[in-house]
Amino acid sequence: MPELPEVEIIVRGLRKNILGLKLTEFKIVNKNLRYEVPKEMEVIYKNKIIKHIFRIGKYGILLFNGKSHIVFHLGMTGKFRFSNKKTDNQKHDHIKITLNNGLILLYNDIRKFGYFSIINNPISLYNFKNLGIEPIYLKNYTDYLWNIIKKKNKDIKSLLLDQSFITGIGNIYASEILFDSKIFPFKTASKINKKSFTKLLNSIEKILEKAISSGGTTIKDFQNIVGDLGYFQNSFKVYGREGLTCYKCKNLIIKIKSKGRSTFFCNICQK
DNA sequence: CTGAGATCCTGTCTGC
DNA sequence: TGCAGACAGGATCTCA
Numbered sequence: 001m002p003e004l005p006e007v008e009i010i011v012r013g014l015r016k017n018i019l020g021l022k023l024t025e026f027k028i029v030n031k032n033l034r035y036e037v038p039k040e041m042e043v044i045y046k047n048k049i050i051k052h053i054f055r056i057g058k059y060g061i062l063l064f065n066g067k068s069h070i071v072f073h074l075g076m077t078g079k080f081r082f083s084n085k086k087t088d089n090q091k092h093d094h095i096k097i098t099l100n101n102g103l104i105l106l107y108n109d110i111r112k113f114g115y116f117s118i119i120n121n122p123i124s125l126y127n128f129k130n131l132g133i134e135p136i137y138l139k140n141y142t143d144y145l146w147n148i149i150k151k152k153n154k155d156i157k158s159l160l161l162d163q164s165f166i167t168g169i170g171n172i173y174a175s176e177i178l179f180d181s182k183i184f185p186f187k188t189a190s191k192i193n194k195k196s197f198t199k200l201l202n203s204i205e206k207i208l209e210k211a212i213s214s215g216g217t218t219i220k221d222f223q224n225i226v227g228d229l230g231y232f233q234n235s236f237k238v239y240g241r242e243g244l245t246c247y248k249c250k251n252l253i254i255k256i257k258s259k260g261r262s263t264f265f266c267n268i269c270q271k
Numbered sequence: 272c273t274g275a276g277a278t279c280c281t282g283t284c285t286g287c
Numbered sequence: 288t289g290c291a292g293a294c295a296g297g298a299t300c301t302c303a
Contacts, residue, residue: 032280158274219295
């Protein structure tokens with residue numbers, strides 16, 4: 001589900017609804033996520049106040065008064081929902097947070113690839129997860145990124161999915177970004193010229209911004225915190241369009257599976 | 272340093 | 288209708 005735009009939408013929703021509230025209970029319903037949810041979280045966050053909520057890459061951060069904060073990752077199927085009923089239990093609910101205004105925030109994750117962890121210094125995420133550049137700051141790191149890209153012998157699509165290069169891009173937006181910048185997904189990164197590279201950075205910014213302003217992408221089940229669906233999928237040019245005609249050249253969109261991930265492209269428009 | 276493939280897990284869709 | 292297999296917005300590990 002969640003690439004940078006979806007996580008951003010979730011984080012904005014949380015900020016709007018629970019910033020400044022106090023947790024009256026932090027309950028672990030099912031600790032089995034990608035990493036086991038630390039039991040002490042139930043004690044640590046009880047009666048703590050949410051001071052800041054923000055996003056780093058595909059991670060969400062909740063800052064509290066005190067020294068312990070929370071980092072969460074939504075994996076493929078992680079989602080939040082609000083409830084005002086204490087008895088609201090659904091299959092695959094993992095975390096139940098009760099706020100001092102009576103609202104209950106539930107974290108549900110079917111495939112359990114997401115997680116909740118304690119973090120003391122959020123900036124340390126950049127180090128221990130080895131995160132790369134935030135898409136919003138790309139323009140400030142043009143030289144840095146160019147120096148990396150011209151040394152990489154892997155294909156550009158793999159590089160875009162590498163969170164230690166640029167953080168936040170996932171499988172859907174990688175295909176869309178490469179179509180927008182007219183770059184063939186399996187082109188070796190080091191062979192991309194400066195002009196295409198500049199176009200690539202522009203496309204990353206453009207596509208991600210448009211996705212955010214569209215409320216994210218809903219293919220199966222992404223929804224924001226109050227249940228609204230995203231609609232960026234209506235703007236897809238290549239993702240999920242294999243066998244359909246390219247909007248630009250009328251050639252058929254191709255799907256290739258590589259490294260376990262599907263890649264969509266137009267082999268006329270993308271060189 | 273690369274790519275390929277497996278793995279974690281569950282639900283849904285496709286084809287026979 | 289049933290069932291096996293493929294596939295899914297991610298990240299990480301092993302092996303070649």
